[in-house]
Amino acid sequence: MAFPPKSMADFGEFGKMFADMKLPAMPGMEAFIAASKRNLETLTAANKVALEGAQAVARRHAEIVQQNMAELTEAVRAMASTETPQVKAAKQAELLKQAYERAVANMKEIGDLITQSNAEAVKLLNSRFAEAMDEVKALAEKTKG
Numbered sequence: 001m002a003f004p005p006k007s008m009a010d011f012g013e014f015g016k017m018f019a020d021m022k023l024p025a026m027p028g029m030e031a032f033i034a035a036s037k038r039n040l041e042t043l044t045a046a047n048k049v050a051l052e053g054a055q056a057v058a059r060r061h062a063e064i065v066q067q068n069m070a071e072l073t074e075a076v077r078a079m080a081s082t083e084t085p086q087v088k089a090a091k092q093a094e095l096l097k098q099a100y101e102r103a104v105a106n107m108k109e110i111g112d113l114i115t116q117s118n119a120e121a122v123k124l125l126n127s128r129f130a131e132a133m134d135e136v137k138a139l140a141e142k143t144k145g
Contacts, residue, residue: 042128046121053117057110064106
C-alpha cells in the first residue's frame with residue numbers, strides 16, 4: 001500500500017469492498033431534527049420518572065428512620081420497666097424478632113419502589129426505541145422504492 005494512499009485502490013481488497021458499499025440515503029434534516037427532538041423528550045421523561053422514583057425512595061426512607069427511632073425509644077422504655085432477667089431476655093428476643101421482620105419488610109418495600117421506578121423509565125425508553133426502529137425501517141423502505 002502506498003503511503004499516503006492516493007485512491008481507494010491503494011487500500012487493496014478493503015478499499016474495493018468499501019468503495020462498492022451502498023449507503024442508504026440520509027433523511028432530510030427536518031426528519032432528523034424531529035427524531036432527535038423525540039429522543040430527547042423521551043430521555044427527559046425517563047429521567048423525570050427516575051428522579052421522582054428516587055425522591056419517593058428518599059421520602060420513604062426518612063419515614064422508616066423516624067418510625068425506627070420512635071420504636072427504639074419505646075423499646076428502651078419497655079426494657080427499663082421489665083423486672084427479672086428472664087423477662088428481659090424474652091422481651092429482648094421478641095423486640096429483635098419484630099425489628100428484623102420490619103427491616104426485611106422495609107427493604108422489600110424500598111426495593112419494590114426502586115424496581116417500579118426503573119421499570120417505568122425503561123418502558124418509556126423501550127417504547128421510543130421501538131418507534132425509532134419503525135422510523136428507520138420506513139425510511140429504508142421509502143429510499144428503496
